[in-house]
Amino acid sequence: MQISFTLNRRPTTVEVEPATLVAELLREQLHLTGTHIGCDTSQCGACVVHLNGLPVKSCTLLAPALDGATLLTIEGLTGAPGSNQMHPMQEAFREHHGLQCGFCTPGMLMTAVALATEKPDLTEADVRHGLEGNICRCTGYQNIVISVMAGAAAMHAAKGE
Amino acid sequence: MKPFAYHQPDQIPDAAKLLTSIEDSKLVAGGMTLIPTLKQRLASPTALVDLSKLGSLKGITDDAATITIGAMTPHAVVAASKLIQTKIPGLAALASMIGDPAVRSRGTIGGSVANNDPAADYPAGVLGLGATIITSKREIAADKFFLGLFETALELGEIITAIRFPVPVKAGYAKFKAPASRYALVGVFVAKFPDGVRVAVTGAGPGVFRVPPMEAALSGHFDPSAIAAIKIDTDGLASDIHAEADYRAHLVTVMAKRAVEAALS
Amino acid sequence: MGNVIGIGAAPKRKEDQRFLTGRGNYVSDIKRPGMAAGVFVRSPHGHAVLRGIDKSDALASPGVIAVLTGDDVADDGLGSLPCGWGITDAKGMPMKEPPFPMLAQDKVRFVGDMVAFVIAETPEQANAAADLLKIDYKVLPSVVGVLEAVRPDAPQLFEDVPNNICCDWELGDKAAVETAFKKAAHVARLSLVNNRLIGNPMEPRAAIAEYEPGTDRYTLWTTSQFPHVVRFLMGALVLNIPQHKLRVVAPDVGGGFGVKQFHYGEEAVITWAAKRVRRPVKWVASRSEGYVSDRHGRDHVTEAELALDETGKFLAFRVNTLANMGGYLSTFGPNIPTNLYGPLLGGVYTTPAIYCNVKVVFTNTVPVDAYRGAGRPEATFVLERIVDVAASEMGIDRVEIRRRNMIPKEAYPYQTPVLVQYDSGDPMGCLDGALVAADVKNFGARKAASARKGKFRGLGYSTYVEACGLAPSRFAGRLGARGGLYESATVRVHPTGQVTVMIGTHNHGQGHETTFAQIVSDKLGVAFENVDIVFGDTDRVQFGMGTYGSRSLVVGGAALSKATDKVIVKGKKIAAHLLEASEADIQFEAGKFSVAGTDRIKTFEEIAGAAYVPHNYPLEVLEPGLEEQAYYDPVNFTYPGGCHIAEVEVDPETGTVTLVNYTAVDDVGTVINPMIVEGQLHGGIVQGVGQALFENAVYDEGSGQLLSGSLMDYCMPRADHLPMMKVATHSTLCTHTPMGVKGCGEVGTIGSPAAVINAVVDALSHLGVTHVDMPATPNRIWRLLQNASLPVAAE
Numbered sequence A: 001m002q003i004s005f006t007l008n009r010r011p012t013t014v015e016v017e018p019a020t021l022v023a024e025l026l027r028e029q030l031h032l033t034g035t036h037i038g039c040d041t042s043q044c045g046a047c048v049v050h051l052n053g054l055p056v057k058s059c060t061l062l063a064p065a066l067d068g069a070t071l072l073t074i075e076g077l078t079g080a081p082g083s084n085q086m087h088p089m090q091e092a093f094r095e096h097h098g099l100q101c102g103f104c105t106p107g108m109l110m111t112a113v114a115l116a117t118e119k120p121d122l123t124e125a126d127v128r129h130g131l132e133g134n135i136c137r138c139t140g141y142q143n144i145v146i147s148v149m150a151g152a153a154a155m156h157a158a159k160g161e
Numbered sequence B: 001m002k003p004f005a006y007h008q009p010d011q012i013p014d015a016a017k018l019l020t021s022i023e024d025s026k027l028v029a030g031g032m033t034l035i036p037t038l039k040q041r042l043a044s045p046t047a048l049v050d051l052s053k054l055g056s057l058k059g060i061t062d063d064a065a066t067i068t069i070g071a072m073t074p075h076a077v078v079a080a081s082k083l084i085q086t087k088i089p090g091l092a093a094l095a096s097m098i099g100d101p102a103v104r105s106r107g108t109i110g111g112s113v114a115n116n117d118p119a120a121d122y123p124a125g126v127l128g129l130g131a132t133i134i135t136s137k138r139e140i141a142a143d144k145f146f147l148g149l150f151e152t153a154l155e156l157g158e159i160i161t162a163i164r165f166p167v168p169v170k171a172g173y174a175k176f177k178a179p180a181s182r183y184a185l186v187g188v189f190v191a192k193f194p195d196g197v198r199v200a201v202t203g204a205g206p207g208v209f210r211v212p213p214m215e216a217a218l219s220g221h222f223d224p225s226a227i228a229a230i231k232i233d234t235d236g237l238a239s240d241i242h243a244e245a246d247y248r249a250h251l252v253t254v255m256a257k258r259a260v261e262a263a264l265s
Numbered sequence C: 001m002g003n004v005i006g007i008g009a010a011p012k013r014k015e016d017q018r019f020l021t022g023r024g025n026y027v028s029d030i031k032r033p034g035m036a037a038g039v040f041v042r043s044p045h046g047h048a049v050l051r052g053i054d055k056s057d058a059l060a061s062p063g064v065i066a067v068l069t070g071d072d073v074a075d076d077g078l079g080s081l082p083c084g085w086g087i088t089d090a091k092g093m094p095m096k097e098p099p100f101p102m103l104a105q106d107k108v109r110f111v112g113d114m115v116a117f118v119i120a121e122t123p124e125q126a127n128a129a130a131d132l133l134k135i136d137y138k139v140l141p142s143v144v145g146v147l148e149a150v151r152p153d154a155p156q157l158f159e160d161v162p163n164n165i166c167c168d169w170e171l172g173d174k175a176a177v178e179t180a181f182k183k184a185a186h187v188a189r190l191s192l193v194n195n196r197l198i199g200n201p202m203e204p205r206a207a208i209a210e211y212e213p214g215t216d217r218y219t220l221w222t223t224s225q226f227p228h229v230v231r232f233l234m235g236a237l238v239l240n241i242p243q244h245k246l247r248v249v250a251p252d253v254g255g256g257f258g259v260k261q262f263h264y265g266e267e268a269v270i271t272w273a274a275k276r277v278r279r280p281v282k283w284v285a286s287r288s289e290g291y292v293s294d295r296h297g298r299d300h301v302t303e304a305e306l307a308l309d310e311t312g313k314f315l316a317f318r319v320n321t322l323a324n325m326g327g328y329l330s331t332f333g334p335n336i337p338t339n340l341y342g343p344l345l346g347g348v349y350t351t352p353a354i355y356c357n358v359k360v361v362f363t364n365t366v367p368v369d370a371y372r373g374a375g376r377p378e379a380t381f382v383l384e385r386i387v388d389v390a391a392s393e394m395g396i397d398r399v400e401i402r403r404r405n406m407i408p409k410e411a412y413p414y415q416t417p418v419l420v421q422y423d424s425g426d427p428m429g430c431l432d433g434a435l436v437a438a439d440v441k442n443f444g445a446r447k448a449a450s451a452r453k454g455k456f457r458g459l460g461y462s463t464y465v466e467a468c469g470l471a472p473s474r475f476a477g478r479l480g481a482r483g484g485l486y487e488s489a490t491v492r493v494h495p496t497g498q499v500t501v502m503i504g505t506h507n508h509g510q511g512h513e514t515t516f517a518q519i520v521s522d523k524l525g526v527a528f529e530n531v532d533i534v535f536g537d538t539d540r541v542q543f544g545m546g547t548y549g550s551r552s553l554v555v556g557g558a559a560l561s562k563a564t565d566k567v568i569v570k571g572k573k574i575a576a577h578l579l580e581a582s583e584a585d586i587q588f589e590a591g592k593f594s595v596a597g598t599d600r601i602k603t604f605e606e607i608a609g610a611a612y613v614p615h616n617y618p619l620e621v622l623e624p625g626l627e628e629q630a631y632y633d634p635v636n637f638t639y640p641g642g643c644h645i646a647e648v649e650v651d652p653e654t655g656t657v658t659l660v661n662y663t664a665v666d667d668v669g670t671v672i673n674p675m676i677v678e679g680q681l682h683g684g685i686v687q688g689v690g691q692a693l694f695e696n697a698v699y700d701e702g703s704g705q706l707l708s709g710s711l712m713d714y715c716m717p718r719a720d721h722l723p724m725m726k727v728a729t730h731s732t733l734c735t736h737t738p739m740g741v742k743g744c745g746e747v748g749t750i751g752s753p754a755a756v757i758n759a760v761v762d763a764l765s766h767l768g769v770t771h772v773d774m775p776a777t778p779n780r781i782w783r784l785l786q787n788a789s790l791p792v793a794a795e
């Protein structure tokens, strides 16, 4: 079937089998490999993207659900294509060493941005709770939590300007 | 995943017709249960009937004594609903405890109730509040709806359209998460109505169930102390690597007390 | 002009840009033209005779290219998966080393054992064809626990391995220990289980193999921590591919923790298959597939006894352990519960006599091998637990008993009775620092506050040491290593003065691209951004042993430091020539070569440029170019250590243990980048906390089924399980590594399980609880409380 959607701010039309997961579509057909697959039970969050502004697990989403929707992946989180301008949340992860091997990072960032968008004044407990669907094996989460709080503050400061 | 056809009807009768006319077809709502099942190749339907284009299945309506939640309402919407937070805070709390933010963006109340996973949260809320399941064919009382492990009163081609909850005087939910999956190892929903109290337990057994002795005790005195000494029989309770039946039985009492505390707070 | 960023600074990581923007390059991201998909068919039984495989339906299935089985492996005369260590028993007899075929032949020995490889155009087609294979198994009873496996009537995995014992290993002076026990005023005893773990790097394993008939060359992309070792083991010992015809690439790897430091059968099968089908072939494991094929960790059953005199001084320590190896010997398997375990049983204490016996046992489970810490967390756990048991039995404060037995700072270098000699350390300093940082003084008030909420609060200590920086080859060779454990680095200075480093370690989260660049920037005075680190490709990097055992900075960094020194030596020769001075008069500092006592200077860039424009070089004494290579083989292990203090709160109603505070003060030697060291400690600690509170790989005895076979049943630590940890360093310098570094990759995982469990036991001690096995799950704690005696010392 043919589906049309907005992918990282660009209109996109693709031909897909209905039995295609969005994670597969992104990685195999659209060559956007920043969205990772870390598990087969929808538990790890490595694959989180934004569907119509909400965080969703792209490994547990069928491609037909994209039709008419807006999808944002890690590749679209940075500024305009080619600008190399990072999102405040990305900057915060770099600043606070919120990543090690980088495998969980795209999902963490997408979850974090959604969390910070939903709730402006995040507490540590909010962040820890908000990350319950994202597993990281490397960092022990401490620097991720610190990064998310700093990134959220930066996002809201930027908006306030 | 095996290939399948995909339908996105925009009328309930069309959806029902697709379901009955295509052999091995299945409804898909949020997909948070169905898609993992397809991925593990535990099911291989020939066609999926997607409910997302059925506008009438979404939204929350209020008519003083009841709140009606459309079947396609995601957990996150219920959790964040000011109306539900005010009128049945225990139900909003329950929704906020399901899975994680990404699961709550997609998973729906209709899907959860139709699926009747023995460790799911919503069945406890639906049974505990004595809600009514509204389908494309009829209305079914919660007490008649949940029939056991993944089994419900739904017939072939029957679609849940909404769930109607009576507004209680007080209600609370307490969940003891299974360590890895974070579904309910034991979850207890307690609701106090003018004519009595209902207590519903999920996670502990092969399906959600009520606890009449606790209901009687709480109807007399709505306080955790009223049920502290009530023990649940371990017969028929689940045992697995995370918890044996006696531990689950014990947790039912503990979580019931905490649900009452939550209702009172 | 960029900046020099040197040792001790915390620049932001070079590798982060690509990871933050979704532009990492992991194996599963790679696509090759004409690529086919492979899936492994694995045994659903723990133990069975493999009577035959009928491929015909699978071969006829749409899109199928080939179906390969153990018979094909045998027909092609391929080798068995090698074990890198050969240990010997007390009598000097070599361990039993049955073959480990890359695809099962005759028998399967664990759920997940590979039986066939199906190659098709797409993964879906390969999966569909795999379902059509007819495999005839005669199911046998399985044995999964070590205690059961050594019983006389237990199912036997191999005909020629009686009682499933691979090796009955020992270390230490048994007689001296027996004599000491006779004199003891008190003997503390402890039986414990060290739980079985699944490493769970977030990136599942994957591999792509390609064969180029034109050059007869193979390329394998694999999720590996040590591509050169894979090239050697697979090429030389399994597939008979000449080393120069085989390229192994390990690009970005999403976490390893040991799980990716073995040569896996999947790598050999896919490489062999790529030539057979003349197509690139890709395989990506699912997480659940990883659970039954990634090597597991730990799994010990131990009896320990500590003899003490009347003042609480340790006289002798005796440990008997049964260690699970799983169904076959993995790459480092037998080394872990022996050589990396026994020598650490001295800990930070002066115990004069130690004896350790380890029976290494085969069972119908996934092969067990190194997992972060590997052997050393097991040793630390036994020792730090029994110290607490002894303290409580003798009525001595737990900190005090540690102090009475600790090796004083002045006593270093310190020779233990179990082979190793610690070069440096200050355990007392770490302990004192941690006591302050953890605010132990006010613990009583916090405990009382918890009690008012109906919770039990406990505090647990772990003062520990580990052997890192694997490894001195001479030492390892004596213990049975079949290879060397040195590291190599090449420093290539380009004509413009920028530097490319080729190093044999592998970066999969540790921040080497940053830390190693800091070392070069510091030593050569070149800008940090002008240094790039290349790793993970056998065609680009000369040689290397990879990353594990907290060795990268200690051994790899030392090789890099040596190679950099050689660049300076060569640079001085060039400067002497250009400045018309004697080589002995040339000084190098902060990126400048100068003639001592003059203002005649050449910058590093000028020297680099001149090195490649040798117009009037004295060519007989000076070669053009500026590129140096060094190999470094350490003279000893390094011995990081420290003191960890955990504070937990137990909810007696549900049995839930909550970690409320965690403090670590560690001695990791010189800190190159404090930000990265902290990150390594955080991650390491949480993996240890995971072992202590959450993680458990559980098998069903009899059927051999893995009951915790996915993330739905294997509990990983999550953000909401943890408090903010306090970590600090209290370093003494390693006396034998070039920069004084000791390594930090594993310390967190080694110190933390004992600290957490000691805290849990402390919280419950008033109920008569003396030990809790890991993981301290709510179910287990509740059950313990059900059986616990009434309060022995009500507070």
Ligand SMILES: Cc1cc2nc3c(=O)[nH]c(=O)nc-3n(C[C@H](O)[C@H](O)[C@H](O)COP(=O)(O)OP(=O)(O)OC[C@H]3O[C@@H](n4cnc5c(N)ncnc54)[C@H](O)[C@@H]3O)c2cc1C
Binding pocket: A041, A042, A043, A060, B026, B027, B028, B029, B030, B031, B032, B033, B034, B035, B036, B051, B071, B072, B097, B098, B099, B100, B103, B106, B107, B108, B109, B110, B111, B112, B113, B114, B115, B117, B119, B120, B121, B122, B154, B158, B159, B160, B161, B181, B182, B183, B184
């Ligand atoms: C990682 C993860 C964690 C989770 N944790 C929890 C948890 O803690 N607690 C919990 O309760 N649940 C949990 N879930 C399940 C989640 O709540 C699901 O959303 C829910 O159970 C099913 O809802 P769905 O809309 O996704 O249904 P789907 O997956 O789309 O459908 C489920 C089943 O219901 C049928 N169905 C769907 N809608 C209807 C309808 N309107 N009428 C009739 N039949 C219908 C479908 O045919 C299908 O058989 C988790 C899921 C995931 C992936």
Ligand code: FES
Binding pocket: A036, A037, A038, A039, A040, A041, A042, A043, A044, A045, A046, A047, A048, A057, A058, A059, A060
């Ligand atoms: S890959 Fe989607 S949740 Fe793990």
Ligand code: FES
Binding pocket: A098, A099, A100, A101, A102, A103, A104, A105, A135, A136, A137, A138, A139, C202, C254, C255, C509
């Ligand atoms: S950074 Fe490696 S899994 Fe999170």
